[in-house]
Amino acid sequence: MQAIQATFDDLGTSLADVTFVVVDLETTGGSPEHCGITEIGAVKVRGGVVLGEFQTLVNPAEPIPAFISVLTGITDAMVADAPRIEGAVPAFLEFAAGSVLVAHNAGFDIGFLKAATARVGGTWPRFRVLDTLHLARHLVTRDESPNHKLGSLAHVFSAHTTPDHRALHDARATVDVLHGLIERVGNLGVHTLEELTSYTSRVTPEQRRKRVLAEPLPHAPGVYLFRDATRRVLYVGTSRDIRTRVRTYFTASEQRSRMADMVRLAHVVEPIVCQTPLEAQVRELRLIDEHQPRFNRRSKDGRRTVWVKLTRERFPRLSIVKHVRDDGAHHIGPFRSRATAQAAIDAVHEVVPLRQCTKTLSLTGSGSACALADLGRCGAPCTGAQTQSEYALVVDRCAALFSGNGRADADRLRARLDELASQERFEDAARVRDRFVQLVRGAARAQRVAPLVRSAEVVAARPRPEGGWELVSVRHGRLAGTAVSPRGADPMVFVRTLQATAEVVPPGTPERPAALVEETEILLRWLEAPGVRIVELDGSWTCPVGGAGSVRHELEPAVAAAREVVGFDRDAPAVGAGDGGGRRPGWRRAG
Known part of the structure; x- marks a missing residue:
């Protein structure tokens, strides 16, 4: 590996080189929006050495409540001739410029300073802020101190100044607390500002x-x-x-x-x-x-997907299978669980009267019909009431749903949803809706993935924000290579080089595809993203009119709104990330 010289940012900023400004405020109350500052005190330190101090009373332009005067000793008479906030805050910001601000319960003090800066029309500098209260909660145990108030911590760290609710005195005490806390984290291996500001006892x-x-x-x-x-x-x-x-x-x-x-x-x-x-x-x-790393939780099940298959037999039915066989049968998927695959099957059975029994049927039929025949959900080929040619028409409807010409049955399923909703059978409607979603997801995957897998090569380009092009070669649904053409260069030179050096990917088979399905879906989302241009296409990349992609594009936003969520689980990419999201239904051809 090529050696890379470390920068100061990489190494971190040594605490000995950091200038801290420890600040404390006295105020007329607890709300920055409705209360004013009565005193600012601050101490500037670096490497344990005090570099300077800042102290000023502030006229808050409002009466100081009596209980605040009792607490701090600051009265209306004391601040009568003090500078207003318009003069005090800019002076403090000049004193603190370029430093790291430190405060005990920093949210309080920094909140007042930000509000005051905005009130006088100034811009708050982007200070780094360190909270000694946060650090103390991780470093000082209850055995040492009953609480993490400044007075208690000043006693723990033997501060030279006793805090007494006067700003400069409290800031001086906070300096001693800060140094005590830094000494403790130093013993734990924390030596930089970056480590200190992110310190927590959860990190061993x-x-x-x-x-x-x-x-x-x-x-x-x-x-x-x-x-x-x-x-x-x-x-x-x-x-x-x-x-x-x-x-x-x-x-x-x-x-x-x-x-x-x-x-x-x-x-x-x-x-x-x-x-x-x-x-x-x-x-x-x-x-x-x-x-299969033990600490990765996602993407470890890429080979554990299942498919829904329309079987090839005398009277076909739907079945969940682990592998796609090259037997000419129709499949949709993949699905990441048997439950989602079964939901898709149930959706088909809502509108297509396929048989649901699993036994092998003879041409003449035998036995008695099941309850589904009485409900009109099956033509009862098991009894001979439906001939093979009659049943074949039902199978064709299911095959159309799978292959992308099933708009009619998709509309029937949507009508079924409307019917249940009009009857106020909302739970039944939700159940049918969820099954419908799984069906169109599985069908959309199959319809989108198949053309890319069949294509010998797709070369595509996407413009880079900094100029030039990001180039990608996909062969039989597998990433064969990537390249980047710099700004101002002829991208076709890089395209030809990419094609010559990309991985040789032989066509896969249904049993042994050239790539994981999840990889092909990642590539599809990239290819269908805005701004991507197809440069070369060796194959045919199309999606059918009225296919599951267009149905899903219409259905998913409504389902997301009903569930008050954005997007769906990992069973499918987000809405619009593929399957024609945001495009008009119809045939689309890349190239």
Whole structure:
């Protein structure tokens, strides 16, 4: 790996080099919107040395409540000749410029300062803020102090100044508390401002020491693999900036409990730099599928999907299968669970009177009809009441639903929803709606994936924000290669190079597809995103008029609104991310 010189940002800002301005306010009440400041006190320190102090009374332009005067000792007479907020706050901001602000219960003091700055028409500088109360709650136990009030902490850390509700005195006491807290976290391996501002006791010292694993990583998009001492992959992730993302695993920003266990076992982090985010996303998926890391929860079931099959027999029926066979049967899917596949089957049975029994039927039929025949939900081919040719018409309707010409039965299913709703059978309507959703999702997947899988190659381009093009080669539904053409260069030169160097992908079979279905869906979402242009197409990429994609485009927003959610579960991409979302129903051809 090429060595990368560390920047000061990478290394962190040493606490010894940070200028802190510890501030305290006295006010006329607790609301920044309705109360004023009566005193500002601040102490500037760096490396344990006091650099200066700031103190001023402030005329709040309103009477000071009696109980506030008793608490602070500040009276109306004392502030009568003091500067108004228009003069006091700008003077303080000048004193604090370029520093890190520190306060005890910082939300209170900083809230008043921000409100006062806005009141005088100023702009609040983007200070970094450190709260000694937050730190104390993680570092000072109840055995040491009954609470985390400033007076109690001043006693714990033997402050030279006793806080007495005068701003400068309280700021001086807070300085001693700050230094005591910094000394404690220093013993825990915290030596930079970045670590201090994100400190929490949830991050163990062992976890913090592991941050050295991020130091050799590049600032680049790609995939990263956490490995243990035996080189076994523990976790796979992806990021637009590998080093920045990996560093978060050793700070408070990582709050997943299982990640602490993962970091404890981690011995090395291996980066894989990718040219584009799409390549990184696909590599992550493949690596998770290959290694099955114990700490990854998503994308580990790419080969555990099921399909709904319209069987090929004398009187076909619907069946849930684990594999697609090359036997000419119609399939929709994949589905990520048998439950969602069964919901799709139930939706078909709502409008298409297919038989639901599983036994093999003879041409002449035998036995008695089931209850479904009495309800008009089945033509009873089992009794001979429906001939094979008559039943074939029913099968054709189901095949049309699967292949994309089932608008009529989709409309019948929608009418069934309207009928139930008009009868105020809302629970039944919701159940039918959910089944309908699963049906159109499964059918839409099959209709969208199949053309891409059949295409020998699709080369597409998307403009990059910084200029140039992101180029992608997809062969039989598998990512074969990516490239980036720089701004101002002829992109076709890079297209030809990409085609010559891309992975050779032989056509897959239903039993052994060239790529995981999830990978093909990722590529579809990219190809169907706004701004993507098809450069080369060796194949035919179409979607049918009245297909499940257009039905789903109409249905999903209504269902999302009914559930008061945005998007759906991982069974399908978000609305508009594929299957023609946002496009007019009809045949569309890439190229």
